[in-house]
Amino acid sequence: MDSRPTNSELEILNVLWRIGPCSVRDVFEELNKTRTTGYTTVLKLMQIMAEKGLVTRNEQNRAHIYAAQRSESDTQRSLLDDFVDRAFGGSAHRLALHVLGSKKSSEEELAEIRQLLERLEEKS
Amino acid sequence: MDSRPTNSELEILNVLWRIGPCSVRDVFEELNKTRTTGYTTVLKLMQIMAEKGLVTRNEQNRAHIYAAQRSESDTQRSLLDDFVDRAFGGSAHRLALHVLGSKKSSEEELAEIRQLLERLEEKS
């Protein structure tokens, strides 16, 4: 019931999060800016997502309006939990080290992380 | 050729990384500590993984000995890249913030991260 989005579903969710509730056509056009895909493919996926409860659907108008059911950060948290378990044996801090060590971060980003660290250390 | 491990494959790799090169039976028993799965299921998966090059296989003895082809941290790096793109729109630092914010870290772990941060800040 609490099904995790597949890769394609996540791609669609990303559009919904970015541009807000919209029609299949809107998502279709958005996706086709970066890759080629068929209209009915997107439609089918979004219908399935509605069945799964990943999106809600307003059927007032002819072109139904879809919206993401869960927030981006909620979803990310779930995916992250899964991922940490699967790929990092549950060790979140090892994942953090990997991220910080292998990806370039800007000064601002580093500052933000340092700030968060300080808050965490205060609490303990 | 550089195929990413599936979930089941990753589960097997985790065993190989943890206990080192071993037989199908060893992996089978290890997996069955936490969940139920059939022997031939594990065997088949590991045969496929050998074909894909995810593991190497020593056929000297009757019970072949399998070993992970790529290191744990190498594999994690690849998976991480994928994951960051898919789930966090490519923003590694947002992922890091998520990890640090939502998962409890020990003092030692925080210290380790702070150290890494300092090294990163020196370099810039």
Added chain:
DNA sequence: TCCATTATACGAAGAGTTTCGTATAATGGA
């Protein structure tokens, strides 16, 4: 009104993943 356009609905193909049954071969103890 008629028709081109554009929706949704639906089924099914094709690929990949996971599972397991069965066949067959090696091994070693009674």
Added chain:
DNA sequence: TCCATTATACGAAACTCTTCGTATAATGGA
């Protein structure tokens, strides 16, 4: 030596994911 045990090999079923063709219905402009 025989046989129970335990390997590998292999094929195929069951599922999921992704894609798309086709049917059908609504809409609106000429």
